[in-house]
Amino acid sequence: MSLMGTPNGKPNGHVTPCEQCPLRSLPCLREFAPDELDFVKRFKSDELRVEPGATFLREGARSEHLFTVLSGWAFRYKVLDDGRRQILNFALPADMVGLQGAVMEEMEHSVEALTPMTLCVFPRARLYELYSQFPTLAFDVTWLAAREEQLIDEHMVSIGRRTALERVAYLLLHLYHRAHELKMTKDGKLALPITQQHLADALGMSLVHTNKTLKRLLVTKAIRWQARTFEMLDRGALAELAGGDVPPARGRRPFI
Amino acid sequence: MSLMGTPNGKPNGHVTPCEQCPLRSLPCLREFAPDELDFVKRFKSDELRVEPGATFLREGARSEHLFTVLSGWAFRYKVLDDGRRQILNFALPADMVGLQGAVMEEMEHSVEALTPMTLCVFPRARLYELYSQFPTLAFDVTWLAAREEQLIDEHMVSIGRRTALERVAYLLLHLYHRAHELKMTKDGKLALPITQQHLADALGMSLVHTNKTLKRLLVTKAIRWQARTFEMLDRGALAELAGGDVPPARGRRPFI
Protein backbone atom coordinates (compact mmCIF):
# COMPACT_ATOMS: atom_id res chain seq x y z
CA MET A 1 0.00 0.00 0.00
CA SER A 2 1.07 3.57 -0.48
CA LEU A 3 2.72 5.50 2.29
CA MET A 4 2.10 9.02 1.12
CA GLY A 5 2.88 11.57 3.73
CA THR A 6 5.75 9.59 5.18
CA PRO A 7 8.60 10.39 2.83
CA ASN A 8 11.31 9.04 5.10
CA GLY A 9 11.53 5.32 5.51
CA LYS A 10 10.37 2.56 3.26
CA PRO A 11 7.83 -0.22 3.45
CA ASN A 12 9.30 -3.37 4.71
CA GLY A 13 9.29 -6.36 2.40
CA HIS A 14 8.53 -8.67 5.25
CA VAL A 15 5.66 -7.97 7.60
CA THR A 16 5.71 -9.58 11.01
CA PRO A 17 2.39 -11.30 11.67
CA CYS A 18 0.95 -10.04 14.92
CA GLU A 19 0.74 -13.53 16.42
CA GLN A 20 4.50 -13.67 16.23
CA CYS A 21 5.06 -10.17 17.55
CA PRO A 22 8.12 -10.33 19.79
CA LEU A 23 6.60 -7.77 22.11
CA ARG A 24 3.66 -9.93 23.08
CA SER A 25 5.72 -11.89 25.56
CA LEU A 26 6.62 -8.83 27.61
CA PRO A 27 5.10 -8.98 31.06
CA CYS A 28 4.39 -5.27 30.99
CA LEU A 29 1.89 -5.74 28.17
CA ARG A 30 -1.53 -7.19 28.57
CA GLU A 31 -2.58 -10.17 26.49
CA PHE A 32 -4.91 -9.87 23.57
CA ALA A 33 -8.09 -11.83 23.21
CA PRO A 34 -8.08 -13.87 20.00
CA ASP A 35 -10.54 -11.60 18.22
CA GLU A 36 -8.57 -8.53 19.26
CA LEU A 37 -5.41 -10.03 17.90
CA ASP A 38 -7.17 -10.90 14.71
CA PHE A 39 -8.44 -7.38 14.29
CA VAL A 40 -5.09 -5.79 14.99
CA LYS A 41 -3.49 -8.06 12.46
CA ARG A 42 -5.92 -6.88 9.82
CA PHE A 43 -5.64 -3.29 10.96
CA LYS A 44 -1.89 -3.31 10.51
CA SER A 45 -1.40 -2.34 6.91
CA ASP A 46 2.34 -2.46 6.64
CA GLU A 47 5.68 -2.38 8.33
CA LEU A 48 8.05 0.51 7.94
CA ARG A 49 11.80 0.55 8.20
CA VAL A 50 13.35 3.86 9.27
CA GLU A 51 17.00 4.82 9.42
CA PRO A 52 18.64 6.72 12.30
CA GLY A 53 18.36 10.46 11.89
CA ALA A 54 15.25 10.25 9.74
CA THR A 55 12.34 12.43 10.78
CA PHE A 56 9.42 10.23 9.87
CA LEU A 57 6.70 12.44 11.28
CA ARG A 58 6.97 16.15 10.78
CA GLU A 59 5.36 19.10 12.53
CA GLY A 60 2.75 20.73 10.34
CA ALA A 61 2.24 17.69 8.16
CA ARG A 62 -0.86 15.60 7.93
CA SER A 63 -0.23 11.97 8.55
CA GLU A 64 -2.30 9.25 7.01
CA HIS A 65 -0.81 6.76 9.40
CA LEU A 66 -0.50 5.84 12.97
CA PHE A 67 2.49 3.84 14.18
CA THR A 68 3.58 1.59 16.94
CA VAL A 69 7.25 0.97 17.57
CA LEU A 70 8.20 -2.63 16.98
CA SER A 71 11.89 -2.04 17.53
CA GLY A 72 14.29 0.86 17.90
CA TRP A 73 14.37 4.25 19.61
CA ALA A 74 13.00 7.62 18.53
CA PHE A 75 12.25 10.97 20.07
CA ARG A 76 9.44 13.49 19.76
CA TYR A 77 10.52 17.11 19.45
CA LYS A 78 9.56 20.63 18.50
CA VAL A 79 11.78 23.38 17.15
CA LEU A 80 11.36 27.13 17.39
CA ASP A 81 11.87 29.38 14.40
CA ASP A 82 15.43 30.18 15.33
CA GLY A 83 16.40 26.54 15.66
CA ARG A 84 16.12 25.98 19.40
CA ARG A 85 15.00 22.40 19.84
CA GLN A 86 13.11 20.80 22.68
CA ILE A 87 12.93 17.04 22.92
CA LEU A 88 9.55 16.20 24.43
CA ASN A 89 10.09 12.52 25.18
CA PHE A 90 11.51 9.31 23.84
CA ALA A 91 9.67 6.51 22.07
CA LEU A 92 10.64 2.90 22.69
CA PRO A 93 9.24 -0.42 21.51
CA ALA A 94 5.54 -0.86 22.29
CA ASP A 95 5.01 2.89 22.23
CA MET A 96 2.52 4.48 19.91
CA VAL A 97 3.56 7.46 17.82
CA GLY A 98 1.48 9.74 15.65
CA LEU A 99 -1.76 9.48 17.58
CA GLN A 100 -2.10 13.27 17.61
CA GLY A 101 -1.80 13.31 13.86
CA ALA A 102 -4.36 10.56 13.55
CA VAL A 103 -6.89 12.19 15.83
CA MET A 104 -6.37 15.86 15.05
CA GLU A 105 -5.90 17.68 11.80
CA GLU A 106 -2.15 17.85 11.72
CA MET A 107 0.97 17.11 13.72
CA GLU A 108 2.21 19.67 16.20
CA HIS A 109 5.51 17.90 16.76
CA SER A 110 8.08 15.87 14.85
CA VAL A 111 9.50 12.42 15.48
CA GLU A 112 13.02 11.34 14.60
CA ALA A 113 14.60 7.91 14.74
CA LEU A 114 17.65 7.39 16.92
CA THR A 115 18.37 3.87 15.74
CA PRO A 116 17.19 1.77 12.84
CA MET A 117 13.53 1.24 13.59
CA THR A 118 10.75 -1.05 12.61
CA LEU A 119 7.31 0.49 12.81
CA CYS A 120 3.93 -1.13 12.53
CA VAL A 121 1.76 0.98 10.25
CA PHE A 122 -1.95 1.50 10.80
CA PRO A 123 -4.09 3.56 8.45
CA ARG A 124 -5.62 6.52 10.20
CA ALA A 125 -8.72 6.13 8.07
CA ARG A 126 -9.53 2.87 9.75
CA LEU A 127 -8.96 4.01 13.32
CA TYR A 128 -12.65 4.58 13.74
CA GLU A 129 -13.30 0.94 12.89
CA LEU A 130 -11.23 0.05 15.89
CA TYR A 131 -13.27 2.37 18.06
CA SER A 132 -16.58 1.04 16.84
CA GLN A 133 -15.75 -2.65 16.81
CA PHE A 134 -13.32 -3.09 19.69
CA PRO A 135 -14.01 -0.80 22.60
CA THR A 136 -11.40 -2.65 24.62
CA LEU A 137 -8.77 -1.64 22.10
CA ALA A 138 -10.13 1.88 21.97
CA PHE A 139 -9.73 2.01 25.72
CA ASP A 140 -6.16 0.84 25.30
CA VAL A 141 -5.44 3.69 22.92
CA THR A 142 -6.73 6.12 25.50
CA TRP A 143 -4.66 4.35 28.13
CA LEU A 144 -1.57 4.86 26.04
CA ALA A 145 -2.35 8.53 25.55
CA ALA A 146 -2.88 9.00 29.29
CA ARG A 147 0.33 7.19 30.10
CA GLU A 148 2.32 9.30 27.68
CA GLU A 149 0.90 12.38 29.31
CA GLN A 150 2.09 11.08 32.66
CA LEU A 151 5.60 10.73 31.35
CA ILE A 152 5.55 14.21 29.91
CA ASP A 153 4.22 15.60 33.17
CA GLU A 154 7.11 14.11 35.05
CA HIS A 155 9.56 15.37 32.48
CA MET A 156 8.09 18.84 32.78
CA VAL A 157 8.66 18.81 36.51
CA SER A 158 12.29 18.01 35.77
CA ILE A 159 12.76 20.85 33.36
CA GLY A 160 10.85 23.34 35.42
CA ARG A 161 11.86 22.54 38.96
CA ARG A 162 14.80 20.20 39.23
CA THR A 163 18.44 21.28 39.34
CA ALA A 164 20.75 20.36 36.49
CA LEU A 165 22.20 17.38 38.32
CA GLU A 166 18.77 16.12 39.31
CA ARG A 167 17.53 16.49 35.76
CA VAL A 168 20.30 14.42 34.25
CA ALA A 169 20.03 11.79 36.96
CA TYR A 170 16.28 11.56 36.64
CA LEU A 171 16.23 11.26 32.87
CA LEU A 172 18.86 8.54 32.86
CA LEU A 173 17.02 6.72 35.60
CA HIS A 174 13.82 7.04 33.63
CA LEU A 175 15.29 5.77 30.39
CA TYR A 176 17.01 2.90 32.14
CA HIS A 177 13.79 1.98 33.85
CA ARG A 178 11.82 1.92 30.64
CA ALA A 179 14.45 -0.04 28.77
CA HIS A 180 14.63 -2.49 31.64
CA GLU A 181 10.88 -3.11 31.46
CA LEU A 182 11.33 -3.96 27.81
CA LYS A 183 14.16 -6.34 28.59
CA MET A 184 16.63 -4.20 26.70
CA THR A 185 19.14 -4.18 29.55
CA LYS A 186 21.64 -6.86 30.40
CA ASP A 187 23.70 -7.02 33.57
CA GLY A 188 22.82 -3.41 34.31
CA LYS A 189 24.07 -2.39 30.88
CA LEU A 190 22.08 -0.66 28.19
CA ALA A 191 22.85 0.47 24.66
CA LEU A 192 21.76 4.09 24.90
CA PRO A 193 21.58 5.57 21.40
CA ILE A 194 21.67 9.22 22.34
CA THR A 195 24.34 11.92 22.41
CA GLN A 196 24.87 14.56 25.05
CA GLN A 197 23.22 16.97 22.65
CA HIS A 198 20.04 14.91 22.88
CA LEU A 199 20.27 14.97 26.66
CA ALA A 200 20.71 18.71 26.56
CA ASP A 201 17.76 19.26 24.26
CA ALA A 202 15.58 17.00 26.34
CA LEU A 203 16.51 18.70 29.59
CA GLY A 204 16.35 22.29 28.43
CA MET A 205 20.05 22.82 29.07
CA SER A 206 23.03 23.85 26.97
CA LEU A 207 25.35 21.20 25.63
CA VAL A 208 28.32 22.50 27.58
CA HIS A 209 26.53 22.55 30.86
CA THR A 210 25.06 19.14 30.24
CA ASN A 211 28.53 17.79 29.71
CA LYS A 212 29.83 19.31 32.91
CA THR A 213 26.86 18.10 34.88
CA LEU A 214 27.22 14.63 33.48
CA LYS A 215 30.83 14.62 34.57
CA ARG A 216 29.78 15.49 38.07
CA LEU A 217 27.34 12.61 37.95
CA LEU A 218 29.96 10.17 36.73
CA VAL A 219 32.32 10.86 39.61
CA THR A 220 29.62 9.73 42.03
CA LYS A 221 30.10 6.24 40.60
CA ALA A 222 26.35 5.81 40.37
CA ILE A 223 26.54 5.22 36.63
CA ARG A 224 28.97 4.72 33.82
CA TRP A 225 28.41 5.86 30.25
CA GLN A 226 30.86 5.60 27.44
CA ALA A 227 30.77 4.58 23.82
CA ARG A 228 26.97 4.66 23.77
CA THR A 229 26.84 2.12 26.54
CA PHE A 230 25.12 3.11 29.73
CA GLU A 231 25.75 1.15 32.89
CA MET A 232 23.76 1.36 36.08
CA LEU A 233 26.12 0.90 38.99
CA ASP A 234 24.07 2.10 41.93
CA ARG A 235 20.44 2.63 41.24
CA GLY A 236 19.66 3.74 44.76
CA ALA A 237 22.32 6.42 44.61
CA LEU A 238 21.08 7.60 41.24
CA ALA A 239 17.51 7.84 42.49
CA GLU A 240 18.83 9.79 45.45
CA LEU A 241 20.63 12.23 43.19
CA ALA A 242 17.54 12.50 41.02
CA GLY A 243 15.52 13.61 44.01
CA GLY A 244 13.09 10.71 43.81
CA ASP A 245 12.60 7.45 42.00
CA VAL A 246 10.47 7.01 38.90
CA PRO A 247 6.85 6.12 39.60
CA PRO A 248 6.19 2.39 39.48
CA ALA A 249 4.39 0.98 36.48
CA ARG A 250 0.69 0.67 37.11
CA GLY A 251 -1.29 -1.82 35.19
CA ARG A 252 -0.14 -3.32 31.98
CA ARG A 253 -0.25 -1.45 28.77
CA PRO A 254 -1.48 -2.99 25.58
CA PHE A 255 0.75 -2.64 22.60
CA ILE A 256 -1.61 -0.91 20.30
CA MET B 1 -24.69 9.56 45.29
CA SER B 2 -21.54 9.25 47.34
CA LEU B 3 -18.40 11.07 46.35
CA MET B 4 -15.85 9.07 48.25
CA GLY B 5 -12.35 9.93 47.28
CA THR B 6 -13.16 13.56 46.68
CA PRO B 7 -13.09 15.09 50.13
CA ASN B 8 -12.98 18.66 48.93
CA GLY B 9 -16.07 20.07 47.39
CA LYS B 10 -19.65 19.10 47.82
CA PRO B 11 -22.38 17.69 45.63
CA ASN B 12 -24.47 20.36 44.14
CA GLY B 13 -28.12 20.41 45.01
CA HIS B 14 -29.05 21.42 41.53
CA VAL B 15 -27.78 19.46 38.56
CA THR B 16 -27.73 21.14 35.19
CA PRO B 17 -29.43 18.92 32.60
CA CYS B 18 -27.08 18.36 29.70
CA GLU B 19 -29.57 19.72 27.18
CA GLN B 20 -29.30 23.05 28.92
CA CYS B 21 -25.54 22.97 29.25
CA PRO B 22 -24.31 26.51 28.64
CA LEU B 23 -21.22 25.19 26.93
CA ARG B 24 -23.10 23.52 24.12
CA SER B 25 -23.52 26.77 22.25
CA LEU B 26 -19.79 27.39 21.98
CA PRO B 27 -18.65 27.24 18.39
CA CYS B 28 -15.45 25.50 19.39
CA LEU B 29 -17.40 22.45 20.50
CA ARG B 30 -18.99 19.94 18.20
CA GLU B 31 -22.66 19.17 18.45
CA PHE B 32 -23.96 16.01 20.02
CA ALA B 33 -26.28 13.63 18.26
CA PRO B 34 -29.48 13.16 20.24
CA ASP B 35 -28.54 9.69 21.44
CA GLU B 36 -25.11 10.88 22.48
CA LEU B 37 -26.62 13.69 24.46
CA ASP B 38 -29.01 11.28 26.06
CA PHE B 39 -26.21 8.97 27.07
CA VAL B 40 -24.05 11.72 28.48
CA LYS B 41 -26.96 12.98 30.50
CA ARG B 42 -27.39 9.57 32.05
CA PHE B 43 -23.62 9.14 32.45
CA LYS B 44 -23.36 12.33 34.45
CA SER B 45 -23.98 11.26 38.00
CA ASP B 46 -23.71 14.54 39.81
CA GLU B 47 -22.49 18.07 39.88
CA LEU B 48 -19.75 19.21 42.22
CA ARG B 49 -19.10 22.63 43.63
CA VAL B 50 -15.49 23.40 44.54
CA GLU B 51 -14.07 26.42 46.32
CA PRO B 52 -10.92 28.29 45.28
CA GLY B 53 -7.80 26.79 46.76
CA ALA B 54 -9.31 23.34 47.14
CA THR B 55 -7.32 20.45 45.73
CA PHE B 56 -10.08 18.20 44.49
CA LEU B 57 -7.85 15.59 42.88
CA ARG B 58 -4.71 14.55 44.68
CA GLU B 59 -1.55 12.83 43.51
CA GLY B 60 -1.37 9.29 44.76
CA ALA B 61 -5.10 8.98 45.34
CA ARG B 62 -7.49 6.78 43.49
CA SER B 63 -10.36 8.61 42.00
CA GLU B 64 -13.73 7.06 41.47
CA HIS B 65 -14.73 9.94 39.28
CA LEU B 66 -13.95 11.72 36.12
CA PHE B 67 -14.82 15.37 35.73
CA THR B 68 -15.49 17.96 33.14
CA VAL B 69 -15.30 21.63 33.97
CA LEU B 70 -18.64 23.34 33.64
CA SER B 71 -17.38 26.66 34.99
CA GLY B 72 -14.30 28.05 36.68
CA TRP B 73 -10.53 27.70 36.47
CA ALA B 74 -8.18 25.11 37.90
CA PHE B 75 -4.61 23.97 37.45
CA ARG B 76 -2.88 20.62 37.34
CA TYR B 77 0.37 20.39 39.29
CA LYS B 78 2.95 18.18 40.87
CA VAL B 79 5.12 18.87 43.90
CA LEU B 80 8.52 17.46 44.80
CA ASP B 81 9.30 16.23 48.27
CA ASP B 82 10.88 19.48 49.32
CA GLY B 83 7.90 21.53 48.20
CA ARG B 84 9.00 22.72 44.79
CA ARG B 85 5.83 22.95 42.72
CA GLN B 86 5.39 22.71 38.98
CA ILE B 87 2.12 23.74 37.42
CA LEU B 88 1.56 21.49 34.41
CA ASN B 89 -1.32 23.32 32.78
CA PHE B 90 -4.58 25.08 33.40
CA ALA B 91 -8.08 23.68 33.13
CA LEU B 92 -10.90 25.82 31.81
CA PRO B 93 -14.55 25.17 31.08
CA ALA B 94 -15.11 22.26 28.67
CA ASP B 95 -11.86 20.64 29.76
CA MET B 96 -11.78 17.16 31.17
CA VAL B 97 -9.87 16.48 34.37
CA GLY B 98 -9.04 13.23 36.05
CA LEU B 99 -8.88 11.08 32.94
CA GLN B 100 -5.54 9.66 34.04
CA GLY B 101 -7.05 8.63 37.32
CA ALA B 102 -9.99 7.05 35.55
CA VAL B 103 -7.89 5.09 33.11
CA MET B 104 -4.88 4.20 35.25
CA GLU B 105 -4.60 2.97 38.79
CA GLU B 106 -4.01 6.23 40.54
CA MET B 107 -3.39 9.91 39.95
CA GLU B 108 0.13 11.12 39.29
CA HIS B 109 -0.76 14.77 39.66
CA SER B 110 -3.06 17.01 41.66
CA VAL B 111 -5.67 19.52 40.57
CA GLU B 112 -6.56 22.68 42.48
CA ALA B 113 -9.34 25.16 41.86
CA LEU B 114 -8.47 28.79 41.19
CA THR B 115 -12.02 30.07 41.30
CA PRO B 116 -15.29 28.66 42.49
CA MET B 117 -15.93 25.81 40.09
CA THR B 118 -18.77 23.67 38.94
CA LEU B 119 -17.76 20.21 37.81
CA CYS B 120 -19.78 17.57 36.02
CA VAL B 121 -19.16 14.24 37.71
CA PHE B 122 -18.95 10.97 35.83
CA PRO B 123 -18.40 7.64 37.56
CA ARG B 124 -15.20 6.02 36.44
CA ALA B 125 -16.86 2.62 36.73
CA ARG B 126 -19.16 3.42 33.87
CA LEU B 127 -16.54 4.81 31.54
CA TYR B 128 -16.32 1.49 29.80
CA GLU B 129 -20.01 1.70 28.98
CA LEU B 130 -19.24 4.84 27.06
CA TYR B 131 -16.51 3.06 25.17
CA SER B 132 -18.66 0.09 24.30
CA GLN B 133 -21.86 1.91 23.43
CA PHE B 134 -20.69 5.17 21.95
CA PRO B 135 -17.48 4.89 19.97
CA THR B 136 -17.93 8.45 18.78
CA LEU B 137 -17.78 9.64 22.36
CA ALA B 138 -14.85 7.34 23.08
CA PHE B 139 -13.08 8.92 20.17
CA ASP B 140 -13.83 12.32 21.66
CA VAL B 141 -12.22 11.33 24.93
CA THR B 142 -9.11 10.32 23.04
CA TRP B 143 -9.27 13.58 21.12
CA LEU B 144 -9.32 15.49 24.39
CA ALA B 145 -6.35 13.55 25.71
CA ALA B 146 -4.40 14.19 22.52
CA ARG B 147 -5.22 17.85 22.63
CA GLU B 148 -4.13 18.21 26.22
CA GLU B 149 -0.87 16.58 25.29
CA GLN B 150 -0.42 19.17 22.58
CA LEU B 151 -0.85 21.96 25.05
CA ILE B 152 1.63 20.39 27.42
CA ASP B 153 4.11 19.90 24.61
CA GLU B 154 3.97 23.56 23.78
CA HIS B 155 4.31 24.50 27.42
CA MET B 156 7.34 22.24 27.71
CA VAL B 157 9.00 24.05 24.83
CA SER B 158 8.45 27.26 26.75
CA ILE B 159 10.01 26.03 29.93
CA GLY B 160 12.87 24.27 28.23
CA ARG B 161 13.81 26.62 25.45
CA ARG B 162 12.22 30.03 25.72
CA THR B 163 13.71 32.99 27.56
CA ALA B 164 11.97 34.35 30.62
CA LEU B 165 10.29 37.14 28.69
CA GLU B 166 9.15 34.80 25.95
CA ARG B 167 7.77 32.39 28.50
CA VAL B 168 5.65 34.94 30.26
CA ALA B 169 4.43 36.40 26.99
CA TYR B 170 3.60 33.01 25.55
CA LEU B 171 1.70 31.78 28.57
CA LEU B 172 -0.38 34.92 28.80
CA LEU B 173 -1.07 34.77 25.09
CA HIS B 174 -2.06 31.14 25.47
CA LEU B 175 -4.40 31.75 28.37
CA TYR B 176 -5.98 34.72 26.69
CA HIS B 177 -6.48 32.70 23.54
CA ARG B 178 -8.19 29.87 25.36
CA ALA B 179 -10.39 32.16 27.38
CA HIS B 180 -11.32 34.02 24.24
CA GLU B 181 -12.44 30.82 22.55
CA LEU B 182 -14.72 30.23 25.50
CA LYS B 183 -16.14 33.74 25.27
CA MET B 184 -14.71 34.64 28.64
CA THR B 185 -13.12 37.83 27.35
CA LYS B 186 -14.80 41.15 26.84
CA ASP B 187 -13.30 44.12 25.02
CA GLY B 188 -9.89 42.51 25.23
CA LYS B 189 -10.28 42.15 28.99
CA LEU B 190 -10.19 38.96 30.97
CA ALA B 191 -10.61 38.10 34.63
CA LEU B 192 -7.41 36.14 35.18
CA PRO B 193 -7.64 34.37 38.55
CA ILE B 194 -3.95 33.68 39.04
CA THR B 195 -1.18 35.28 41.06
CA GLN B 196 2.40 35.86 39.98
CA GLN B 197 3.29 32.85 42.08
CA HIS B 198 1.14 30.71 39.81
CA LEU B 199 2.84 32.18 36.78
CA ALA B 200 6.22 31.44 38.31
CA ASP B 201 5.32 27.86 39.15
CA ALA B 202 3.90 27.28 35.71
CA LEU B 203 6.95 28.71 33.98
CA GLY B 204 9.63 27.12 36.11
CA MET B 205 10.87 30.47 37.34
CA SER B 206 11.27 32.13 40.72
CA LEU B 207 8.65 34.51 41.95
CA VAL B 208 11.05 37.45 42.03
CA HIS B 209 12.27 36.96 38.54
CA THR B 210 8.74 36.44 37.27
CA ASN B 211 7.78 39.74 38.77
CA LYS B 212 10.68 41.57 37.16
CA THR B 213 10.06 39.92 33.82
CA LEU B 214 6.40 40.80 33.98
CA LYS B 215 7.35 44.40 34.63
CA ARG B 216 9.49 44.39 31.53
CA LEU B 217 6.56 43.03 29.60
CA LEU B 218 4.21 45.66 30.93
CA VAL B 219 6.38 48.56 29.78
CA THR B 220 6.05 47.31 26.19
CA LYS B 221 2.37 48.27 26.42
CA ALA B 222 1.40 44.97 24.84
CA ILE B 223 -0.71 44.06 27.83
CA ARG B 224 -2.06 45.42 31.07
CA TRP B 225 -2.64 43.37 34.20
CA GLN B 226 -3.77 44.67 37.54
CA ALA B 227 -6.24 43.66 40.17
CA ARG B 228 -6.71 40.25 38.60
CA THR B 229 -7.79 41.81 35.35
CA PHE B 230 -5.76 41.07 32.29
CA GLU B 231 -6.05 43.28 29.25
CA MET B 232 -4.75 42.51 25.80
CA LEU B 233 -3.60 45.77 24.22
CA ASP B 234 -1.52 44.56 21.31
CA ARG B 235 -1.83 40.94 20.49
CA GLY B 236 0.58 41.11 17.59
CA ALA B 237 3.27 42.63 19.77
CA LEU B 238 2.70 40.03 22.45
CA ALA B 239 2.98 37.20 19.94
CA GLU B 240 6.17 38.81 18.70
CA LEU B 241 7.60 38.92 22.20
CA ALA B 242 6.50 35.34 22.76
CA GLY B 243 8.50 34.22 19.76
CA GLY B 244 5.51 32.87 17.90
CA ASP B 245 1.76 32.77 18.07
CA VAL B 246 -0.25 29.96 19.60
CA PRO B 247 -1.21 27.23 17.15
CA PRO B 248 -4.70 27.70 15.68
CA ALA B 249 -7.48 25.50 16.93
CA ARG B 250 -7.98 22.50 14.72
CA GLY B 251 -11.30 20.80 14.61
CA ARG B 252 -13.91 21.19 17.24
CA ARG B 253 -13.67 19.48 20.53
CA PRO B 254 -16.57 17.76 22.16
CA PHE B 255 -17.30 18.65 25.72
CA ILE B 256 -16.95 15.28 27.25
Add this chain to the structure above:
DNA sequence: CGGCGTTTTGACAGGCTTCAAGGGCCGTGG
Protein backbone atom coordinates in the same frame (compact mmCIF):
# COMPACT_ATOMS: atom_id res chain seq x y z
C1' DC C 1 45.71 10.06 7.00
C1' DG C 2 42.02 13.57 6.86
C1' DG C 3 37.32 14.84 7.94
C1' DC C 4 33.50 15.01 10.83
C1' DG C 5 30.67 14.44 14.70
C1' DT C 6 31.08 14.08 19.64
C1' DT C 7 33.13 15.00 23.95
C1' DT C 8 35.84 17.97 26.91
C1' DT C 9 37.76 22.12 29.05
C1' DG C 10 38.50 26.97 30.22
C1' DA C 11 37.04 31.68 30.52
C1' DC C 12 33.64 35.07 31.03
C1' DA C 13 29.29 37.43 31.04
C1' DG C 14 24.86 37.71 32.60
C1' DG C 15 20.42 35.55 33.57
C1' DC C 16 18.26 33.88 37.40
C1' DT C 17 17.77 32.49 42.27
C1' DT C 18 18.01 33.64 46.85
C1' DC C 19 17.79 36.65 50.68
C1' DA C 20 15.79 40.56 52.70
C1' DA C 21 12.60 44.09 53.41
C1' DG C 22 8.96 47.34 52.49
C1' DG C 23 4.34 48.63 50.70
C1' DG C 24 -0.56 47.99 49.46
C1' DC C 25 -4.91 45.89 50.09
C1' DC C 26 -8.45 43.68 52.68
C1' DG C 27 -10.90 41.04 56.08
C1' DT C 28 -11.02 40.31 61.12
C1' DG C 29 -11.37 41.59 65.68
C1' DG C 30 -10.66 44.71 69.46
Add this chain to the structure above:
DNA sequence: CCACGGCCCTTGAAGCCTGTCAAAACGCCG
Protein backbone atom coordinates in the same frame (compact mmCIF):
# COMPACT_ATOMS: atom_id res chain seq x y z
C1' DC D 1 -12.78 53.33 63.93
C1' DC D 2 -8.36 51.56 64.07
C1' DA D 3 -4.89 47.94 64.75
C1' DC D 4 -3.35 43.71 63.11
C1' DG D 5 -2.27 39.81 60.25
C1' DG D 6 -2.13 37.63 55.90
C1' DC D 7 -1.53 37.64 51.14
C1' DC D 8 0.28 39.61 47.21
C1' DC D 9 3.20 42.73 44.78
C1' DT D 10 7.58 45.20 44.46
C1' DT D 11 12.45 46.36 44.77
C1' DG D 12 17.48 46.07 45.75
C1' DA D 13 21.69 43.50 46.38
C1' DA D 14 24.74 39.58 46.15
C1' DG D 15 26.31 35.65 44.09
C1' DC D 16 25.66 31.14 41.98
C1' DC D 17 24.21 28.71 38.07
C1' DT D 18 24.01 28.43 33.40
C1' DG D 19 24.67 29.96 28.64
C1' DT D 20 27.87 31.49 25.24
C1' DC D 21 32.26 31.62 22.98
C1' DA D 22 36.34 29.32 21.70
C1' DA D 23 39.35 25.69 21.05
C1' DA D 24 41.31 21.30 21.58
C1' DA D 25 41.08 16.25 22.13
C1' DC D 26 38.96 12.09 20.86
C1' DG D 27 37.02 8.38 18.11
C1' DC D 28 35.24 6.57 14.00
C1' DC D 29 35.17 5.81 9.11
C1' DG D 30 36.22 6.31 4.33
